[in-house]
Amino acid sequence: MVVITLTSCPAKLRGDLTRWLFEIDTGVYVGNLSARVRDGIWQRICDNIGSGRAVMTYAAANEQKLDFRICGSEWIPTDHDGIKLVKRMFPSESDSKYKAGSKNVIRHKTHLEQRKRKGDDTPDYTVIDIETTGIKTDERIIELGALRIRSGKETGSFSALVKCGKPVPKEIMKLTGITDELLESEGIEPDRAIQLFTEFCGNDTLVGHNISFDIGFLQRLCNETGRTFLRNRTIDTIRIAKRKTDIADGYSLASICGHFGIEIKTQHRAIEDCKLTYRIFEKLKEIEGE
Structure with missing residues (x-):
């Protein structure tokens, strides 16, 4: 099972995904795909995401029994002793969430x-x-x-x-x-x-x-x-x-x-x-x- 969520993505991309997946809610797509098709779709998403964000979750043969990918976000996947976690990168000045607060941001x-x-x-x-x-x-x-x-x-x-x-x-x-x-x-x-x-x-x-x-x-x-x-x-x-x-x-x-x-x-x-x-x-x- 593959689950893909899109946020603020081009309408053309959203419509394109319905060729392979069911859109069960706005921007939420699910379906059963081979690894080859799944990887091809993810590359297509990354190439056409514009200023939007995308997350893909799917079953995997690891300790967590799942894996995920993220594109267009300050959050990125990271491996910690074999466990897949998500890490938030330091925001850029153009980020709408770039606000004074921590010493690092101020500096x-x-x-x-x-x-x-x-x-x-x-x-x-x-x-x-x-x-x-x-x-x-x-x-x-x-x-x-x-x-x-x-x-x-x-x-x-x-x-x-x-x-x-x-x-x-x-x-x-x-x-x-x-x-x-x-x-x-x-x-x-x-x-x-x-x-x-x-x-x-x-x-x-x-x-x-x-x-x-x-x-x-x-x-x-x-x-x-x-x-x-x-x-x-x-x-x-x-x-x-x-x-x-x-x-x-x-x-x-x-x-x-x-x-x-x-x-x-x-x-x-x-x-x-x-x-x-x-x-x-x-x-x-x-x-x-x-």
């Missing part, structure tokens, strides 16, 4: 006000991207990429292949060019990889394309290696693009690049996708008048 707002007084209207940030063995929650990271941006310019990069402890599926090998042999010869252990990655990102704002997907995998890897998860502010280029553009072919990385006339030489490798996402984000900032 964060003060920091932003100081930056504005200095005339820093182009904040520094780091673009991130990962490659994985698949989109399911039990898949593994096989590559990490990060691109440091200062005053709109590339100033540094990080890239690492990650040993995943399982065979890379043939379709992923074909898509990325990352093979078991490549991971064995050039990959580094997960705990070392996430250490270097988090040190490179520091406290920067993190920009990504469908970044909730990346954050979910990164958080699980942090949990597995006993590392404190990045609490950085995040920005999703898909959500901005959906708000600021109208692209008939959808909002994949390739579609948005085509919309802006950005040439794609290589895709589906972490650092190359970071570079594409960086160029997209700078174009979107121009539209927003930042």
Whole structure:
């Protein structure tokens, strides 16, 4: 049994779900789906959710007998000693729930006000991207990429292949060019990889394309290696693009690049996708008048 709840989502998406599921109440869908169809529907939801929120719950062979996914929310799934819990990330300034109260919030707002007084209207940030063995929650990271941006310019990069402890599926090998042999010869252990990655990102704002997907995998890897998860502010280029553009072919990385006339030489490798996402984000900032 699969249960999906949608909040503030496009009507088109809600209508689309009725092809596979029963809508038993406004925004609440239930049905029996195969794992392949379930994962495909979830990806479709994440790609078309706009500014809304979605939660999917389904039966799983674990201690809790269930699993869940969340998209478009400050709440994200987290694994705690094999138990799936939900963690609330630190809110961004644009969040309607961003209110004075805790010392962290006050300190964060003060920091932003100081930056504005200095005339820093182009904040520094780091673009991130990962490659994985698949989109399911039990898949593994096989590559990490990060691109440091200062005053709109590339100033540094990080890239690492990650040993995943399982065979890379043939379709992923074909898509990325990352093979078991490549991971064995050039990959580094997960705990070392996430250490270097988090040190490179520091406290920067993190920009990504469908970044909730990346954050979910990164958080699980942090949990597995006993590392404190990045609490950085995040920005999703898909959500901005959906708000600021109208692209008939959808909002994949390739579609948005085509919309802006950005040439794609290589895709589906972490650092190359970071570079594409960086160029997209700078174009979107121009539209927003930042």
